[in-house]
Amino acid sequence: MAAEGVDAYFGIRPEHMRYLTGFTLDDGEDRVAGNSGRFLVSADQVAVLADSRYRLQAGAQAPGARIEATTHDLAAGWAGWLKALGARRVAVESDLVSHRVWGQLAAAAPDVELVEAAGWVEADRAVKEPSEIERIRSACAVADRALAAILRRIRPGQTERELALALEWEMRTGGADALAFGIACLAGPNAALPHGSPSGREVRIGQVLLLDFGAAVDGYRSDMTRTLFVGQPASRDLEIYNIVAAAQVAALDMLAAALRAEGPAPSGRAVDAAARQIIEAAGHGEHFGHGTGHGIGLATHEAPSLSRAADEVPLPSPTVFSVEPGIYLDGETGVRIEDLILFDRTRKDIDRLTGFPRDVLVVGV
């Protein structure tokens, strides 16, 4: 804030609020349209905005903060809150605050300058504290155990929805506070939908079963994808599985080599390229439409990004991100293999936080 010459920061992203104030409100619906769960921080003060529904919770979770009462009209309190902070130049999360609210805030305190802020807190959040890493590790362990628990229960004829619910139940009763995100459980040709929802499609012998899922533990997320084979693998499926696995290994090898050499960290773009070139060399470049990975923590997707569009700056450290190449053949099949990696330049090797085996796994027989 000092470097940018602002006196205060106005945020509404729930992960930022939790990270900076302790208040954990994440009411999906109120995320944008509501007026609770917004916060203001200055060099020496924190103010949490909460309507009557959340006042007690905010006070308990953010004991060091002043709790300011809001109503439907956020702008009504705006000038007063800024005056209490002595703020004349305020950074506002312009990537989440709506255009309408921005206009209302600008009008409510015309003598205060609003500065577009995007990515300020994200950069801090990308570098993980030991306590954050341990919570991600716990979330990974919950997901590992859940997959192990349902593996032997997978049978041809079960639907994607039934299996997703069974996996969710194992996580929710096995230590997860919540899912990190809606489970992808995709059978056969549905596996070509990289983020499809579980349907009534039945699992069939000779097809793949793609599971992309994660747990949340104390706010921190895990994320893992395994592509299983139901019965004897089709040779085409096995072929693309091996390409995807090799692409993942290429990315992991680049990361491990950088640590062993104690050289500079590779960029997210370089790691993406390492995985992508394996898939391109196998003739499937156009079937890998997404990035190779993403940071993870309080949000499932956060900085750093590992993709063709990622910055060519070294990865932060210590940080946690996914490595998840995939190949998707429309209407036919899909394979993705995803693990979470702790990249820490004080160590000699990468640390794979997702423990589940990546070998070819045949189920349902």
Added chain:
Amino acid sequence: MAAEGVDAYFGIRPEHMRYLTGFTLDDGEDRVAGNSGRFLVSADQVAVLADSRYRLQAGAQAPGARIEATTHDLAAGWAGWLKALGARRVAVESDLVSHRVWGQLAAAAPDVELVEAAGWVEADRAVKEPSEIERIRSACAVADRALAAILRRIRPGQTERELALALEWEMRTGGADALAFGIACLAGPNAALPHGSPSGREVRIGQVLLLDFGAAVDGYRSDMTRTLFVGQPASRDLEIYNIVAAAQVAALDMLAAALRAEGPAPSGRAVDAAARQIIEAAGHGEHFGHGTGHGIGLATHEAPSLSRAADEVPLPSPTVFSVEPGIYLDGETGVRIEDLILFDRTRKDIDRLTGFPRDVLVVGV
């Protein structure tokens, strides 16, 4: 759109996209920051924007729409999409589109005028089709059955979290595609937190247990609150229960009387006042901090609003909304009773869609 003199409408709210295009993407995280699940409609065309992850799903769910490929940079395609629609003046959902994206779109097609649109689709959505009402009714029935199923299993010593998970499981295996929202399961003094999350607090004899929960069926939501008594009710809890019940009856009576008289529909503000005056007369006005009700459909909270801040215009018809007065005593106890009401001016009476009894219910004994 014609009345407002615009050629096209740019939307990003997931409920609007589902309502207008059929595409059901609701990726919580991508809701604001992502670039998939945005849409453009003109008088005769629909364009759905989807990145590679969602392209197949969008094509299947919105067969009449043109699927436009997006990348990280929404603005890159903006000018071309508008040109294809022949649009020169475009309405943009300013209450959800971020200030940053608004600026990027304005810069990407400087000859196109952007008009702030808020509430355009909401007004249409508030009036329900018969098929929408039936889906809300189904969601209510799922929730009714789920509560009935867990009622006899409630025992002192169980935690809020355990009971919430049991209730969720009954809904998810009993016909719900998803929860409408995170279940509130609040015991004793926690019931004073109108939207608190379930904790490790144990249910105890002599306290209330407040359950606020809903199911989603085919995209449509239910919402119901019941405040149960664990063992012999404390006289103070029973007293405020009776006040809240009387407040709810006052609101329902006003609505039913308007239908019987075939007079004008009351406003949301008038219905709120009818409930509120009962609570104020009992000396608890300051303990009822939220509105009396909200519309419900594809979103849990939508138009119309029944509150002190609601417009003084007649309620739409047919429409579905909650009636949910409450009294919350900080650190002591809380009571809320919530039902969903179908208000249809072609009928002679209101229709309560939530079927579960509202009587004093003693559990855990």
